[in-house]
Amino acid sequence: MRTALTLTAALAAGPAVADIDFASVLGGRSLAAAESDLSxxxxxxxxERFALGGVRFLRGIERAFQLRYRVGLHDGLAVMSGLPVLRVPMGANPAPEPFTPDAVEVLFADIVTDMQAASDVLLTIGDADAVGVSVALGDLWFDIDMDGARSDGEGLLDLAGAALDPQIAATTIRFDTADAAWLSAYAHLLAGVGEVVLAIGPAEAIGAINDASESMDGLGGQPPSWSGMGSANEAAWIDLAAMALMALxxxxxxxxxxxxxxHFLQVVADNRTFWRRVARETDDDAEWIPNKAQTxxxxxxxxxxxxxxxxxVLSDAERVLTGELLLPFWRLGEGAGINLARVFEEPPSLDLAGLVHGVSLVPYMDEGPRAGADNLMLFSRMMGGDALLYALVLN
Incomplete structure (x- = not known):
């Protein structure tokens, strides 16, 4: 029974039952039900711990999609924002609830909670634990409309297929011990982005711009576009820019x-754990990210x-996050820059004039070595035109 519960958790079980077809075991069960059983x-x-961590990760994404569906954030400014989860186009709700300005903050607060819960269980998996969890990526889906059944447009590949290489979309992966650290790193990355959004707190700006847009629409202006209307016109881009500037x-x-x-520092730490574990692997069984001897x-x-x-590349990012390397600023010469660690610790006012001029950033300026892009350029050169795809896979 335990094995069946694990398999129906939106991830297939380990080596002993790897021949079980995931799609037939998943049936119509939801991620929420699977998480309950595994917990x-x-x-x-x-x-089972890896499966629970994976389900919690996927459940966090699903809950964000469900909130978007409920309040009509299927297109328009949501997608144009470029933010994780929001930027994914999805099917429209024919009868959404009224949109409220705090919806974006609620969405990212939930992501922070769910990603931390996923990482908490994934980090209980140690070097000596043997993990083997096989996943056919095409079997993964999100119950966006909350009807308990898989519908058109709810598959992982329906939602993210355009961003994935077709080879990735049509494969089965056997996730192993190393991949627990990889998934934890991704959870911390999403949680970190969520905390940045919450730190800025865009609800008031969203509400003000939406109210003004609706007033202007009543006078014959462009329609507001959080509902997906007008997403291709100049007014939508101006709305988005105004929201960002007001929020900042x-x-x-x-x-x-x-x-x-x-969270961002933990992304680096988890990646180090992942690559240390990967280097020790001797098998070559449906690998996600391989070592030098695997495919x-x-x-x-x-x-x-x-x-x-x-x-x-990540080491450079870590040294920037800790203030060991400084960020260049246009008014500063070599040997001086912005200490990002202090920016995170005691954030400055983000008014545009103060940031461009530098008056808001003077307390964060130090003397010291500045960050460069040499390692990132070497990585990009190695990957050629696919550098962004590989960065998304590697996190």
Missing amino acids: AIADPTPD DGVPDAAHSRAAHG SATGLRFPPETGTLWLA
């Missing part, structure tokens, strides 16, 4: 910015130096 297991195996015109919440800082089941080519260069 109830008193002494879960490593496979203030001092971010320090508690949320500090939390974001911690990826996705069909993507990972050059032998992928791990080394990606860790170098």
Whole structure:
């Protein structure tokens, strides 16, 4: 029964039952039901812990999609924002609830909670734990309309297929011990972005711009576009820019910015754990991200130096996050820059004039070595025109 519960958790179970077809076991069960069953297991195996972490990760994405569906954030400014989860186009709700300005903050607050819950269980998986969880990516789906059944447009590949290489979309992956750290890193990345949004707190700006847009629409102006209307016109871009500038015109919440800082540092730490574990693997079984002696089941080519260069990129990012390397600023010469660690610790006012001139940033300016882009350029050169795709896969 435990194995069946694990399999129906939106991830297939480990090596002993790898021949079970995931689609037939999943049936019509929801991620919420699977999470409930997995959470109830008193002494879960490593496979079950990975499955629970994976389900919580997917459930967090699903809950965000469900909130968007409920209030009509299917297109328009939501997609144009470029923010994770919001930027994914999705089917429209024919009868949405009224949109409220705090919906975006609620969405990202839930993401922070769900991603932390996913990482908490994934980090219980240690080096000595043997994990083998097989997933056919085409079997993953989100109950966006909350009817309990898979509908057109609810599959992972329906929603993200345009951003994925066709080779990735049509494959089955056997996730292993190393991949627990990889998924934890992704959870912390999303949680960090969520905390940044919460630190800025865009609800008031969204409400003000929406109210003004509706008033102007009543006088023959362009229609508001959070509902998906008018997403291709200039008015929508101006609305979005105005929201961003109004939201940034203030001092971010320090508690949320500090939390974001911690999540971003954990992304680097989890990646180091992942690559250390990957380097020790001797099998070559439907790998997601391979070591030098393995191949990826996705069909993507990972050059032998992928791990080394990606860790170098992340090491540079970590040194920026800790203030060891400074960010360049146009008024400062070599040997001086912005200490990003202090920006996260005690955020400055984000008014545009103060940021462009530098008056808001003077307390964060230091003497010291500045960050460069050499490692990122080497990574991009190695991956050619697919550097962005590989960065998305690697996180």
